[in-house]
Amino acid sequence: MASASIEEKIERGAGLATADGGEPKAEYGFLEEVRSIPGGEGVDLCIQCGTCTGSCPNANEMDHTPRELIAMIRAGMRDQVLSSNSMWYCASCYLCTVRCPRGVKYTDLMYVLKNLAWQSKMAKRGNRPLAMARSFVDVLNRFGRVHEATMLGVYYFRTNPLTALPLAPIGIGLLTHGRLPLFPHRIKNQAQLQTIVRKAQELGGISQ
Amino acid sequence: MEDNNGKGKTRERIGVYVCHCGSNIAGVVDCPAVAEYARSLPDVVLARDYKYMCSDPGQTLIKDDIKEHGLTRVVVASCSPRMHEPTFRRACEQAGLNAYLFEMANIREHCSWVTDDKAKATEKAKALVSAAVRRVVWQQPLQTREVPVTPAAMVIGGGVAGIQAALEIADAGFKVYMVERDPSIGGHMAQLDKTFPTLDCSACILTPKMVSVSQHPNIELLAYSEVVDVQGYVGNFKVKVKKKARYVDEEKCRGCGICEEKCPGRVPSEFEEGLGKRKAIYRPFPQAVPNIPVLDRDNCLYFQRGRCRVCERFCDSNAIDYEQEDRFVDLDVGAIVLATGYDLFDASADMRYGYRRLDNVISALEFERMCNASGPTAGRILMANGKEPKSVAIIHCVGSRDTNYHQYCSRVCCMYSMKFAHLVKDRVGHDTKVFEFYTDLRAFGKGYEEFYNRVQEEGVTFVRGRPAEVTDVPETIDEVGKLIVQAENTLVSRQVRIPVDMVVLSGGLEPRSDTAEVARMFNISRSQDGFFLERHPKLDPVASMTDGVFVAGCCQGPKDIPDTVAQAAAAAVRAVGLMNKGKIQVEAATSMVQAELCSGCRVCNKLCPYSAITFDEEKKVSVINDAVCKGCGVVAAACPSDAIVSRHFTDAQILAEIEGVLV
Numbered sequence: 001m002a003s004a005s006i007e008e009k010i011e012r013g014a015g016l017a018t019a020d021g022g023e024p025k026a027e028y029g030f031l032e033e034v035r036s037i038p039g040g041e042g043v044d045l046c047i048q049c050g051t052c053t054g055s056c057p058n059a060n061e062m063d064h065t066p067r068e069l070i071a072m073i074r075a076g077m078r079d080q081v082l083s084s085n086s087m088w089y090c091a092s093c094y095l096c097t098v099r100c101p102r103g104v105k106y107t108d109l110m111y112v113l114k115n116l117a118w119q120s121k122m123a124k125r126g127n128r129p130l131a132m133a134r135s136f137v138d139v140l141n142r143f144g145r146v147h148e149a150t151m152l153g154v155y156y157f158r159t160n161p162l163t164a165l166p167l168a169p170i171g172i173g174l175l176t177h178g179r180l181p182l183f184p185h186r187i188k189n190q191a192q193l194q195t196i197v198r199k200a201q202e203l204g205g206i207s208q
Numbered sequence: 209m210e211d212n213n214g215k216g217k218t219r220e221r222i223g224v225y226v227c228h229c230g231s232n233i234a235g236v237v238d239c240p241a242v243a244e245y246a247r248s249l250p251d252v253v254l255a256r257d258y259k260y261m262c263s264d265p266g267q268t269l270i271k272d273d274i275k276e277h278g279l280t281r282v283v284v285a286s287c288s289p290r291m292h293e294p295t296f297r298r299a300c301e302q303a304g305l306n307a308y309l310f311e312m313a314n315i316r317e318h319c320s321w322v323t324d325d326k327a328k329a330t331e332k333a334k335a336l337v338s339a340a341v342r343r344v345v346w347q348q349p350l351q352t353r354e355v356p357v358t359p360a361a362m363v364i365g366g367g368v369a370g371i372q373a374a375l376e377i378a379d380a381g382f383k384v385y386m387v388e389r390d391p392s393i394g395g396h397m398a399q400l401d402k403t404f405p406t407l408d409c410s411a412c413i414l415t416p417k418m419v420s421v422s423q424h425p426n427i428e429l430l431a432y433s434e435v436v437d438v439q440g441y442v443g444n445f446k447v448k449v450k451k452k453a454r455y456v457d458e459e460k461c462r463g464c465g466i467c468e469e470k471c472p473g474r475v476p477s478e479f480e481e482g483l484g485k486r487k488a489i490y491r492p493f494p495q496a497v498p499n500i501p502v503l504d505r506d507n508c509l510y511f512q513r514g515r516c517r518v519c520e521r522f523c524d525s526n527a528i529d530y531e532q533e534d535r536f537v538d539l540d541v542g543a544i545v546l547a548t549g550y551d552l553f554d555a556s557a558d559m560r561y562g563y564r565r566l567d568n569v570i571s572a573l574e575f576e577r578m579c580n581a582s583g584p585t586a587g588r589i590l591m592a593n594g595k596e597p598k599s600v601a602i603i604h605c606v607g608s609r610d611t612n613y614h615q616y617c618s619r620v621c622c623m624y625s626m627k628f629a630h631l632v633k634d635r636v637g638h639d640t641k642v643f644e645f646y647t648d649l650r651a652f653g654k655g656y657e658e659f660y661n662r663v664q665e666e667g668v669t670f671v672r673g674r675p676a677e678v679t680d681v682p683e684t685i686d687e688v689g690k691l692i693v694q695a696e697n698t699l700v701s702r703q704v705r706i707p708v709d710m711v712v713l714s715g716g717l718e719p720r721s722d723t724a725e726v727a728r729m730f731n732i733s734r735s736q737d738g739f740f741l742e743r744h745p746k747l748d749p750v751a752s753m754t755d756g757v758f759v760a761g762c763c764q765g766p767k768d769i770p771d772t773v774a775q776a777a778a779a780a781v782r783a784v785g786l787m788n789k790g791k792i793q794v795e796a797a798t799s800m801v802q803a804e805l806c807s808g809c810r811v812c813n814k815l816c817p818y819s820a821i822t823f824d825e826e827k828k829v830s831v832i833n834d835a836v837c838k839g840c841g842v843v844a845a846a847c848p849s850d851a852i853v854s855r856h857f858t859d860a861q862i863l864a865e866i867e868g869v870l871v
Contacts, residue, residue, distance in 0.1 A: 047609070049647040050696030054676025059696070059703040068701045099560070099676060101610035 030078040033116070040112040042104030046070045052096035052106050062086040066096060066106060069113070082122035087113040088129035131158040141197055144187030148180055220251045220345050223279040224337060225270060227261035227286035229316055234259075236320040238330040242285065245334045249341045253277055262292050267299040274303035281344045285313040285337045306349035308796065308856060313340040339868030346861045350796035355835055357443035357792055358542035361783045362387065364435060367395020368769060369547035369761025369776040371417050376780030377545075378426035382787050385539055386421065387449055388431045392496035393418055395549055399479060401579040401587075403769055404627040405659030411495060411580075418497040431498055436536070438729050440818065441838055442756030443542045443792045453532040455503035456489075460527035463499035465491070467519035467528065475507045477584075481574045484584030489519050494582060503528075543756050543783035546740060547776060548726060550762035553607030553614070553715035560677040561606065561713055567592040568691060569678060569711045572624060579631050589635050589710075597709035599641035600632050601693045603675050608716030609647065616737050618716035618766040622650045625714040626660055629668040642668045643706055645675050645695055653768065671706070673698045678711050717766040730757050739765045750779040758782050797856035798837035799844050803829045805851035812843035812852060 034040040046067070053065040063084040064072060072081050090110040097107050114133070117123040123130050135155040139147055149171075156164040174180035187193065224246040228234035239257040246255035254277060260266050261284055273279055282305065284296050289312045297307035313336040323329050359382055363374040366388030374384045386393070397403075398418075400410035421427055430449055437448040456467075473488030486492070488507040491499065509516035510530065520528040552573055555563035562569045568591050570578070581587040591597050602625045608618040629642045649670075651660045664670070675695040682688045683705065690707035697704045719738035720726070727734050732752040733741040740759045743751040750758050758779035761772040786792070801812075801821075806829040813821045813830060820836035821843065823829075832843075832852075844854035 047647065048698060049605075049609075050673035050698040051676055053696030053698070053701075053703055054673060054694050056703070065696055065698075065701045065703065067696055067698055095676075099612075101605075101612065101674065103611045 030076045030081070031074050033078075034073050034109075034112060037112045037116075039105065039108035042100075042102075042106065042109050043070055043073050045102040045104050047102055049101060051099050051101060052104075055095040055099050057093060057095070058089040058091055061089045066090075066110075070104075070109075079122065081113065082117040082120055083124060085124070085127055085129070087111075087117065088123070088127050088133070126159075128159055131155055134158070139184075141194065143184045144190045144193050145185050147184035149182065150184060220280045221253045221278055222249075222251045222281040222283060222341055222344060223270065223273050223277065224249075224252055224255040224283045224341060225261050225266075225285065226255070226257040226315075226333075226337070227266070227284065228257065228259045229286060229320075230259065233286070233316050233320045233333075236324065236326055236329045237315055237333045238326065239333075241330055242315075242333045242337055246283075246337050246341065249338060251281070251345060252341060253279070261286050262295050267295070270296065270299050271303040274300065274305050279305065280309065281347070282310045283313060283337065283340045283344055284310070285315045285333065285340065287316040288314050288318075307352070308350040309344065309347055311340045311344040311347060313337050335869050335871075338871050339865045342868035342871075343861050343865040346858065346864050347856065350855055352793045352796045353834065354791045355443055355794050357787050357790055358445070358540045359383065359787050359790075360385065360539075360541045361543045361545065361787065362435075362445070362447055362539065362541040363545045363547060365395070365547035365549055365761070365763070366390070366393030366421070366429075366431065367547060367549045367761060368397040368414060368417075369549070369763075369772045370395070370545070371414075371421055372773045372776035373545045373547055373760050373780040373783075374421055374427055375417065375424065376777050377783055378424045380780075380784040380788075382426065382784060384424075384427045385447075385449075385541065386427055386429050387433050387435055388429070389434050390492065391432050391454075391490075391500075391502040392492050392498070393421060393429070393431060394493070394495075394497070396552075396573075397769065398493065398495075399481075399573055399576055399580075401576050401583075402627060402631065404623045405653070405655040407627070407630070411582075415495045415497075418495065422497045429498060430537075431500075432502055435729065438544075438731075441794070442754075443786065444836075445541050445544060445756065447539045447541060447544070449537050449539060451535045451537060453505075453534050454500065455505070455529055455532050456501055457527045457529050457532070458498070458500055460525045461500045462525055462527075463491075463501075464524070465501075466522045466524070468501055470518050470522045472516065472518060473504075473507050473509055475504070480577050480584050481571065483574055483577055542787050543758065544730065545758045545760055545776075545779045545783055546726070546730060546732075546752070546763055547760045547779075548720055548723075548763040550717040550766065551720050553618075553718050555606050555713040555715050558607060558613065561603065561675070561711070562678045562680075562691075563713055566678065566680055566691060566711075568597070568709060569713065572621075572628075572712065572714050575628055575631075575712045579635065587635065589632060591710055596636045597632075597640065599643070599708040600629075600636075600710045600712060601643045601645060601675075601678075601691070601706060601708040602628050602712045602714060603678075603693070604644070604646040604714050605674060606713040606715045607718070614716055614718060614737065616716075616766070617650065619650070619652075620766060620768045621714040621716060622646065623653070623656055623659070623768065625712075626651075626663045626668075628712055628714070629663050630666060633666050633668070638667070641708070643693070643708065644668055644670045645673060645693065646670065647672070647674045653770065671695065671697050671704070673704075682707075717762055720763065723763070730754065732757055732759075735765075737765070739763060750775055750782055756786060795839050797839040797854070798834050799832055799839055799841065799852050799854045800834075801830050801832055802851045802853060803827065805849050806830055807849045807851070809848060811846055811848065815843050815846050817842065 034043050050067045053059045053067045056066055059065050064086050069086050087110045092107050094107050097105050132155055135151050139151040226239045226243045228239050243255040243257040246252055258266050282300055293312050297310050300310045301307050315333040315336055319329055319332050361377050362385045363370045364387050366386055374386045378384045397410055397414050403410050432454055433449050433451045436450045439446040467489045468487050471487035471489045474485045476482040477484045477486035479492040489501050489503045491501050505511045555571055577583040578585050578589050604621055604625050607613040629644055632640050632642050651657045673695040675693045677694050679692050687707045691711050693706045732754050735741045740763050742749045742764055743753055752759050760776040760779040808828040810823055818836050818838050820833045821830050824831050841854045844852045
């Protein structure tokens with residue numbers, strides 16, 4: 001690549017030189033990668049108006065605001081995007097999607113980024129929304145239904161079990177009122193669900 | 209294939225020309241292959257492909273071939289006939305070939321532009337060429353006709369666009385009928401306070417023009433009137449105008465205003481955007497032209513309850529006439545200029561900004577009226593509680609640049625928003641905080657960037673970000689009793705909540721709500737955004753697709769005052785040019801009745817949209833007046849005896865064409 005002509009660089013969408021004057025890195029393919037995944041097409045439409053961030057209930061918790069995240073994807077900042085916590089703080093409230101003046105389905109894009117982050121092992125382990133998402137999926141795979149007690153057990157075990165202590169009185173209250181079943185309900189033919197999940201994983205539709 | 213062409217007469221000598229149109233056609237269609245194919249068609253003596261047929265060398269090619277090879281028919285496969293049919297017809301005529309012996313195959317809009325499939329596109333191009341070749345054999349020489357142009361124009365809409373167009377045409381010496389729907393001319397510009405970037409007083413620069421309209425000997429002003437029907441064609445339009453009843457005799461009224469003063473009815477004023485009141489008999493604003501009041505029947509005590517008649521009692525000139533009725537006038541004009549303007553985007557459609565839901569969230573026109581010295585607050589910017597705001601947020605792009613509402617940029621909002629910022633600083637005081645929430649600042653005109661810089665220097669805070677919402681629900685103690693604008697300050701990537709006293713929504717410009725009906729009445733098209741469609745976006749932005757109908761101002765698309773005035777003057781010149789010629793050439797492709805086949809049923813007489821058919825009582829057959837016929841073909845299709853022939857669209861020609869496509 002050292003002798004890539006200008007035409008080749010433009011062809012790759014990599015007209016931008018890196019700060020150290022070296023060859024553009026393969027990272028400039030990140031935009032291409034995101035837009036090629038269903039749900040990721042919206043990155044091309046954005047006009048950077050910030051309606052998404054303004055509407056976002058969790059924007060203040062994010063490393064990068066939703067609008068900024070799109071700008072970073074376009075700039076090819078793969079590592080910074082995929083290692084950020086932004087997509088994990090998306091509450092899927094869809095307010096950005098409803099309001100976006102360009103029709104970007106931002107919530108879908110957030111799922112694309114979650115998948116990419118997980119697949120490329122860039123999601124940070126200490127990230128609590130991620131731990132919650134994983135616990136949810138694990139429990140779902142296991143029982144076919146969500147079981148709150150198991151899910152929270154797994155979640156707090158994954159993060160910091162001590163932080164569960166203040167919640168104990170609420171848990172006991174829920175238990176005694178029959179709002180928190182001790183044992184999980186399982187669906188019938190659970191093996192079939194797992195076959196479906198396995199197949200989807202093989203096809204790359206679900207992160208492993 | 210037999211040796212003759214099925215016509216049982218001598219063979220024609222056809223020349224076929226396949227245009228590359230640069231890469232527009234050649235990028236998808238294999239033009240040399242199409243030319244090669246054309247050579248194999250009956251009667252074709254030569255076929256060429258060339259880069260640009262419409263260029264001078266391209267036309268010369270045709271002319272030289274006609275002379276050297278004795279061509280008797282010419283086919284050009286290129287763009288739409290709308291684009292270059294006149295060009296090639298002229299080339300044929302210059303070489304001595306009748307223009308109607310030329311045929312065009314559209315292999316651009318109908319072929320290369322609509323697919324990437326090269327093989328299929330080439331096949332289709334061949335089919336279209338084959339159709340044109342087979343058709344052209346049957347075409348007959350026709351003579352174009354000249355008809356006179358009525359030396360009068362109609363301008364529809366009395367805003368600044370209409371005013372400018374009317375004055376230009378009238379100054380050029382032609383009669384102008386100006387039709388305005390509202391009681392007074394002036395349009396939206398009359399409602400504005402100042403104009404950017406010079407801060408001229410809008411009324412001060414407009415009202416002299418309004419007065420000129422009313423005093424110009426060549427202009428007949430039909431205010432409070434609407435066009436109800438349009439017939440005819442370029443040079444010879446017949447327009448029916450409804451003059452709505454004013455209930456005031458225009459001849460007798462002296463415009464003293466006593467009726468308005470004494471009238472007890474008070475209703476929200478349309479001109480003041482509902483912020484102020486007007487009487488039931490009223491002039492929209494003091495400088496109204498014509499200076500004659502209108503009685504609003506729906507709010508008049510006499511009309512609604514049967515008693516009052518105060519205006520009549522006080523009127524010295526006996527001008528009040530409760531018996532007046534709508535009148536209709538028929539006018540003959542040669543050209544029409546449409547200048548029907550725009551509607552301001554109704555911000556209440558975008559719920560999140562709280563317009564009509566939260567106090568002190570106001571529209572752009574409401575703000576204009578508030579700033580105006582003769583407006584409802586006498587020029588003071590006031591909140592609902594009557595106090596002046598200490599902080600104001602101005603939100604750009606409301607209803608514009610948003611696929612949920614209008615995708616286009618309305619072009620004027622950035623500039624008028626900054627004008628608003630200046631007016632707040634100017635009227636309320638320099639310590640008033642003003643926030644401009646913008647997505648991109650578009651200061652594109654002469655002196656506009658300088659105005660932006662001036663407003664910056666006045667201490668206006670620019671926040672780059674489109675607000676997500678305006679709310680009155682506080683989250684902190686500072687926000688209590690305020691309107692909070694929540695947005696992202698995109699330049700620092702922070703979500704911000706800015707509490708303010710007043711929010712101004714800079715709404716976009718949208719097509720008039722009745723644009724569809726008006727377009728239908730004048731037989732013109734609309735573009736995707738809903739505005740009237742110009743004939744060519746770059747090279748003919750003032751003509752419509754209908755000859756003799758021109759467009760000016762915001763009815764064609766959002767624009768500022770200088771652009772509106774420029775377009776209006778250009779439309780006027782086009783209308784004047786048309787009338788100045790005195791005569792125009794019209795299509796020779798008219799219909800004719802074959803008298804020996806006509807049964808005299810008279811079905812066609814009423815169907816003709818141009819009233820071109822009369823009935824010959826003596827011979828008991830229908831007769832088409834060639835000068836009036838537009839060759840639309842309606843009666844040719846309707847005639848039960850097949851007695852009517854549509855010249856240039858005969859059955860033989862159309863069947864040959866179909867056959868050509870199917871071969």
